[in-house]
Amino acid sequence: xxxxxxxxxxxxxxxxxxxxxxxxxxxxxxxxxxxxxxxxxxxxxxxxxxxxxxxxxxxxxxxxxxxxxxxxxxxxxxxxxxxxxxxxxxxxxxxxxxxxxxxxxxxxxxxxxxxxxxxxxxxxxxxxxxxxxxxxxxxxxxxxxxxxxxxxxxxxxxxxxxxxxxxxxxxxxxxxxxxxxxxxxxxxxxxxxxxxxxxxxxxxxxxxxxxxxxxxxxxxxxxxxxxxxxxxxx
Numbered sequence: 001x002x003x004x005x006x007x008x009x010x011x012x013x014x015x016x017x018x019x020x021x022x023x024x025x026x027x028x029x030x031x032x033x034x035x036x037x038x039x040x041x042x043x044x045x046x047x048x049x050x051x052x053x054x055x056x057x058x059x060x061x062x063x064x065x066x067x068x069x070x071x072x073x074x075x076x077x078x079x080x081x082x083x084x085x086x087x088x089x090x091x092x093x094x095x096x097x098x099x100x101x102x103x104x105x106x107x108x109x110x111x112x113x114x115x116x117x118x119x120x121x122x123x124x125x126x127x128x129x130x131x132x133x134x135x136x137x138x139x140x141x142x143x144x145x146x147x148x149x150x151x152x153x154x155x156x157x158x159x160x161x162x163x164x165x166x167x168x169x170x171x172x173x174x175x176x177x178x179x180x181x182x183x184x185x186x187x188x189x190x191x192x193x194x195x196x197x198x199x200x201x202x203x204x205x206x207x208x209x210x211x212x213x214x215x216x217x218x219x220x221x222x223x224x225x226x227x228x229x230x231x232x233x234x
Contacts, residue, residue, distance in 0.1 A: 076188070076209075077141040079111035082151065084122045084137035086110045096144050112139060112146070118222050119148055119215040125229045127152070132172060134229055139212070142186075146212040150229065152176070153194070155203040162193075162200070169204035176208050179232050185210050 079088035088111030093100045101110035101117070112120060116139070124133035138149035152172055156165035173189050180187045188207040196202030219225035 075142075076149070078149075079139040079141060079146065080120045080137060082122070082135050082137040084117070084120045084139075086112075088141075092141060096141075098141075098144075098146065115216065116146065116212055119212065119219070119225050121222050121226075123222075123226055125226055125233070127172070127233045128230075130168065130172065132168065134208075134233060136226065136229065138207075140209070142209060147186075148210040148212060148215055149188075150208040150210060152206040152208075153203045154205075156193075156201060158200040162202075165204055169206065173206055175233065176206050180208060183210075183214070183232075185214075 077089070077092060079086070081087050086109075088100075090100070090109060090111075093111060099113050101108075101113055103109065110117070119136075120139040121136055123136045125136060126133060132152055132154050135151040135153065136148070138151050140147050140149050154165045154169045154172065156162045169189075173187070176187050176189075179185060186209040188209065190205065193202040194205035215225055215228075218228050
């Protein structure tokens with residue numbers, strides 16, 4: 001049996017096990033999500049020799065972190081998007097033994113528990129002295145733990161404003177790194193825009209990774225957490 005066939009056979013076995021586990025917990029529809037996810041892994045394994053199984057399609061590689069740099073093959077697995085909507089993979093949480101919202105009666109689930117949902121919300125926090133905001137909806141899996149991913153987007157409208165946006169990005173990156181060093185957080189940043197379209201508009205991006213446990217320690221409500229973020233960036 002060649003390497004490609006062995007890879008496919010392995011993933012089929014993993015899909016069978018994962019689907020059975022999900023169904024035993026009462027989530028009949030999860031097998032479709034698992035199938036799509038593992039299909040992406042087939043492509044990744046055949047093309048890139050990947051060793052990660054069950055990853056989310058929204059995976060993102062680290063390119064710059066503090067206080068200690070991480071290699072570019074470290075992955076973020078998204079649990080919620082910028083609107084705090086659930087995009088996680090139930091199988092990832094089950095394999096790691098992490099808690100999640102589980103409504104067996106209505107066969108509904110969410111990557112975050114009800115308590116954790118207080119901190120990943122569809123809000124934007126002002127950064128004093130800047131036109132940019134901290135977006136608070138994202139959460140991720142990293143190092144087998146849940147993290148909040150506080151995201152800053154620095155937008156530009158054309159090539160002329162791109163340089164100014166890059167300067168703002170670098171200033172905010174310095175501020176964000178200082179916060180990370182003081183609080184033992186991590187920073188993810190790219191030198192190039194996170195998105196840039198044909199019209200010349202786009203945005204730079206900074207992610208501040210905050211352990212979920214930190215937020216739970218510092219705040220008991222959403223308003224308290226948003227106020228704490230504002231203080232961090234003041």
